[in-house]
Amino acid sequence: MPTNLPPEAKDKWAEVESTRNPREKIQRMQEFLSLVPQHKGTMKLRGQVKKKMAVLRKEMEERKAKRAGRGGPKFFIEKEGAAQVALLGVTNVGKSCLLGAVTNANVVVSGAPYATRDPVPAVMSFEDVQFQLVEAPAVMEGSADGRAWGLQTLALARNADGLILMVDLSHDPVGQLSLVLGELEKARVLVSKPRGRVDIDRRYMGAGLRIIVVGRLLDCTMRDVEALLRSYRIGDAVVKISGEVRLDDVEDAVFESTTYRQAVVVANKLDVAGAEAGLARLEGFVAGRMPVVAVSCEKRQGLERLGAVLFEALGVIRIYTKEPGAREPSQRPFTLRRGATLADLARSIHTDFERDFAFARVWADRLVFSPQKVGVGFALEDGDMVEIHVK
Numbered sequence: 009m010p011t012n013l014p015p016e017a018k019d020k021w022a023e024v025e026s027t028r029n030p031r032e033k034i035q036r037m038q039e040f041l042s043l044v045p046q047h048k049g050t051m052k053l054r055g056q057v058k059k060k061m062a063v064l065r066k067e068m069e070e071r072k073a074k075r076a077g078r079g080g081p082k083f084f085i086e087k088e089g090a091a092q093v094a095l096l097g098v099t100n101v102g103k104s105c106l107l108g109a110v111t112n113a114n115v116v117v118s119g120a121p122y123a124t125r126d127p128v129p130a131v132m133s134f135e136d137v138q139f140q141l142v143e144a145p146a147v148m149e150g151s152a153d154g155r156a157w158g159l160q161t162l163a164l165a166r167n168a169d170g171l172i173l174m175v176d177l178s179h180d181p182v183g184q185l186s187l188v189l190g191e192l193e194k195a196r197v198l199v200s201k202p203r204g205r206v207d208i209d210r211r212y213m214g215a216g217l218r219i220i221v222v223g224r225l226l227d228c229t230m231r232d233v234e235a236l237l238r239s240y241r242i243g244d245a246v247v248k249i250s251g252e253v254r255l256d257d258v259e260d261a262v263f264e265s266t267t268y269r270q271a272v273v274v275a276n277k278l279d280v281a282g283a284e285a286g287l288a289r290l291e292g293f294v295a296g297r298m299p300v301v302a303v304s305c306e307k308r309q310g311l312e313r314l315g316a317v318l319f320e321a322l323g324v325i326r327i328y329t330k331e332p333g334a335r336e337p338s339q340r341p342f343t344l345r346r347g348a349t350l351a352d353l354a355r356s357i358h359t360d361f362e363r364d365f366a367f368a369r370v371w372a373d374r375l376v377f378s379p380q381k382v383g384v385g386f387a388l389e390d391g392d393m394v395e396i397h398v399k
């Protein structure tokens with residue numbers, strides 16, 4: 009459904025974008041909404057903008073609470089380790105119990121509903137990699153509409169690198185998973201790869217508009233895309249279009265709302281009678297879209313698989329670096345994502361490193377000659393040993 013916004017609404021959105029002050033931004037968003045016609049085609053858009061306003065309001069409250077020394081609830085948790093994984097689920101599925109079993113966090117496991125009210129970060133090790141798990145306060149029907157701490161929980165999901173969606177096998181696991189997926193989708197956090205992506209990277213004034221299409225435009229031409237962007241006064245940006253994309257998706261990206269997070273389903277309470285039947289129904293529902301790990305946190309069963317499944321699902325790779333002339337590589341690897349190159353590695357070591365990069369020597373079983381002298385575009389794989397030489 010096209011939104012067909014009137015030009016004054018588009019102008020107003022440009023004003024929203026150029027406003028930094030949260031209070032003024034909310035004000036402009038309100039004005040924007042009053043200019044958006046109320047019909048079915050604009051329903052999604054209106055919902056998205058209202059949600060943004062709600063998040064901004066929460067952030068303002070949080071900042072106020074901090075200034076008053078009350079240190080209110082935290083929206084974001086500083087990232088640590090190879091990836092930050094948000095632990096999501098309805099209440100009582102055993103999220104705290106999982107943290108207690110696989111990390112050394114102090115947790116409150118309780119049969120009372122909604123026992124965890126603030127996010128709890130903790131570190132889980134898998135071989136020589138650390139994942140940061142963050143228990144999010146429970147998801148419930150209405151979370152995405154701002155019920156209880158819903159927006160905070162969904163902001164944690166958006167900010168994380170990956171998700172664990174946890175369900176209780178003894179209590180309608182398919183219903184629980186659907187509820188969580190539904191709230192995530194309303195918050196525009198998707199767990200299945202979209203057929204296309206639009207990234208709008210805004211640039212400084214005068215940079216001009218550059219549109220790069222790697223995929224295919226389904227119902228429009230480059231000209232249409234450019235006209236749409238210009239109608240929102242986006243004239244300085246690099247716009248990357250990959251996969252299959254409709255003009256609607258481009259408009260969606262103007263309001264930059266949809267993100268994709270790789271998810272792993274953890275099905276808990278395998279020890280309870282009837283859990284096997286629940287697991288079969290759950291696997292039928294998931295149908296291979298995400299990995300499913302069946303566990304009993306209480307009985308400490310099945311948990312040993314979790315690290316490997318996260319490692320694989322999140323596409324983590326480990327690189328062991330070595331000083332030129334040293335015999336042994338460092339013990340602790342750098343962690344990157346599948347598809348990373350030497351340039352990414354150099355950047356993650358130090359910003360200067362990428363600039364001063366001369367060449368590298370790589371030791372790996374897959375290479376015919378190991379070590380091999382390679383350039384900055386070399387594609388790394390898990391377990392590679394690398395020696396970087398600078399100019």
Ligand SMILES: Nc1nc2c(ncn2[C@@H]2O[C@H](COP(=O)(O)OP(=O)(O)OP(=O)(O)O)[C@@H](O)[C@H]2O)c(=O)[nH]1
Nearest residue numbers: 099100101102103104105118119122123124305306
């Ligand atoms: N039978 C069984 N019970 C479990 C298992 N894991 C957790 N529980 C029980 O489930 C209840 C809830 O566990 P929590 O870990 O507090 O659940 P939670 O998801 O953190 O709940 P909230 O923080 O309140 O949203 C407790 O009574 C636990 O003892 C399990 O593997 N098997």
Ligand SMILES: [Mg+2]
Nearest residue numbers: 103104123124
């Ligand atoms: Mg809990």
